[in-house]
Amino acid sequence: MSFDETLKAFPFIAILRGVKPDEVLALAEPLVEAGFHIIEVPLNSPEPWRSIELLARALPDILIGAGTVLTPQAVASVHDAGGRLILMPHSDGAVIRAAKEARLLCVPGVATPTEAFAALGNGADALKMFPAEQMPPAVVGAWRAVLPSGTLLLPVGGITPDKVEPYRAAGAAAFGLGSALYKPGMTPEQIRVTAQAFAASWRR
Numbered sequence: 001m002s003f004d005e006t007l008k009a010f011p012f013i014a015i016l017r018g019v020k021p022d023e024v025l026a027l028a029e030p031l032v033e034a035g036f037h038i039i040e041v042p043l044n045s046p047e048p049w050r051s052i053e054l055l056a057r058a059l060p061d062i063l064i065g066a067g068t069v070l071t072p073q074a075v076a077s078v079h080d081a082g083g084r085l086i087l088m089p090h091s092d093g094a095v096i097r098a099a100k101e102a103r104l105l106c107v108p109g110v111a112t113p114t115e116a117f118a119a120l121g122n123g124a125d126a127l128k129m130f131p132a133e134q135m136p137p138a139v140v141g142a143w144r145a146v147l148p149s150g151t152l153l154l155p156v157g158g159i160t161p162d163k164v165e166p167y168r169a170a171g172a173a174a175f176g177l178g179s180a181l182y183k184p185g186m187t188p189e190q191i192r193v194t195a196q197a198f199a200a201s202w203r204r
C-alpha cells in the first residue's frame with residue numbers, strides 16, 4: 001500500500017518513546033493485532049537503532065519509522081537499520097531532503113502555514129501538526145483551505161480517543177499517538193488495552 005492508503009486503512013502511528021530493544025517486539029504484537037500499520041521508535045529512546053532493526057526484520061509488512069530525527073546523519077542511520085519512515089519535531093529542509101534522497105517517507109513537524117508550505121516544497125510526504133495541543137480542529141480546517149489539495153495533516157501531541165472524531169471531521173488524515181497509547185514500563189497487556197481503545201474510536 002502507498003503511504004496514503006496505509007493511513008486510510010488505519011489512521012494511527014504508534015509512538016513508542018522510551019521503548020527498549022528487549023521489549024519492543026512483545027509490545028508491537030498487540031499493536032499489530034489492534035490494526036496498527038505504522039510503528040515509530042523515537043531516537044531519544046534507549047538503543048533506538050536496535051529496536052528499529054528488530055521491528056523491521058520481524059514485521060516486514062509494518063511500516064517502521066524513527067521519530068525525533070534531527071539531522072541528515074540520523075536519516076542515514078535509520079535507513080541502515082531498516083527504517084522506512086522519518087518523523088521530525090521540526091521542519092529542517094536539509095533533513096527532509098536527505099530522507100527523500102534516501103527514498104524514505106518523511107513527515108516533518110510544522111506549527112505554522114509558512115513551515116507547512118516550506119516542508120512541502122522540500123518534498124514532505126505529510127505534515128505533522130505539532131504540538132497538536134496548540135492546534136485544535138479549527139486550525140486543521142483553516143489549513144485545509146489553503147494547503148494543496150490532498151495534503152496529509154497528522155496532529156501529534158495530546159491525542160486521546162475522544163479527540164479523534166473532531167479532528168477527523170476537520171480534515172485530519174491520521175494521528176501520531178504518544179503517551180496516551182504507550183508510556184515506558186507498560187506491559188504488552190496494558191498497551192493492548194490502550195491500542196484497542198484507539199481502534200474503537202476509529203471504528204466509531
